[in-house]
Amino acid sequence: MATEKLDLLIDRPTESVPERVVRKVCEAIAEGLLPPGRRLTERELMELTGVSRTSIREAVRHLHTLGLVETSPSRGVRVSLLGHDEVREIYEMRDVLEPKAAELFTLRATDEEVAALVAKAKPESPEGGRLKSIFEFDQMLLDGARNSLLKASLGALHVRIHALRSLSVTIPGRREASFQEYLELTAAIEERSPEKAAEAARRHVRAAAQAAIEAVELMEQHDS
CATH class of the missing domain: 1.20.120.530 (GntR ligand-binding domain-like)
Incomplete structure (x- = not known):
């Protein structure tokens, strides 16, 4: 009897949820909707994107790495103010x-x-x-x-x-x-x-x- 090929491949989206958040924030910055100095809180980002706090935190870490956001003097982060x-x-x-x-x-x-x-x-x-x-x-x-x-x-x-x-x-x-x-x-x-x-x-x-x-x-x- 022929043995069927074992296939455990799981289809995955091309972008993870945090990656989609990063892309959306980048687009908003590019369009001038999030100007330099604009404060962003986890709660606001969760409300704007409809994703979990865990995904928002991962996205914010990546945005930090890209240099697009920085720690705000107050609570949360802000769109980076470049010198x-x-x-x-x-x-x-x-x-x-x-x-x-x-x-x-x-x-x-x-x-x-x-x-x-x-x-x-x-x-x-x-x-x-x-x-x-x-x-x-x-x-x-x-x-x-x-x-x-x-x-x-x-x-x-x-x-x-x-x-x-x-x-x-x-x-x-x-x-x-x-x-x-x-x-x-x-x-x-x-x-x-x-x-x-x-x-x-x-x-x-x-x-x-x-x-x-x-x-x-x-x-x-x-x-x-």
């Missing part, structure tokens, strides 16, 4: 990695991926939706670059960079300038010019760095 030096270091790394991502995307992305990226750079939506579109744009750029190490390194930075965007766009003229920079980047990508794409990405990163540092300095002056 001048931390912001400078983040953008120095972004200056190295993001132009390379733009170059590789231009070389490796399919025509369909290029068209989708171009469309993502031209949303007609309120500012919250705009921030979400930028978050998705960055993910698409990394996916199309097809370099797992670059994606891991720059993806970790992007999480913290998105936390700063709701501040940097408060600098007069920055929102409009950023929109134009994305159009220049996608134009270079459509042209399939890796050199122009890398240079457009570099200009964008350096302008964004200047605005982010200025915004953080203004916030520090206000708090002092």
